[in-house]
Amino acid sequence: MLVLLCSCISDYGVWPRGGLTNSIVNNLSDAPKRAYEEAKQNDDLHLGDAHLIPASIDEDEDDREIYVVNAITQEYDTDTNSHGGIVLEALETALTKVAYAAKGLNGNYFYHVINC
Secondary structure: OEEEEEEEEEOOOOOOOOHHHHHHHHHOOOHHHHHHHHHHHOOOOOOOOEEEEEEEEEOOOOOEEEEEEEEEEEOEEOOOOEEOOOOHHHHHHHHHHHHHHHHHOOOEEEEEOOOO
């Protein structure tokens, strides 16, 4: 079974601490964090992006494949050194991409929003 776990993050390029992002790294894999930071180095973090990263294959749970979706839905303001709220248009674009990927892979996804 395929599971897509969607995490809304910013275009800043520094992996957030705490909450869902902390749980991803501590309980699944640091691959989503590494992919996010690499995307920043390659100037590939744009609002509305949805990066699909393999996180785990749980052989004890019917060969469940877990992917993390880094959904870029917040902008980082370099003038104020802060993140804005979730940009709804970016959220809609990213979720459309996630839904398309889930449908194409016969999977389900869990969606988590912080500060919406």
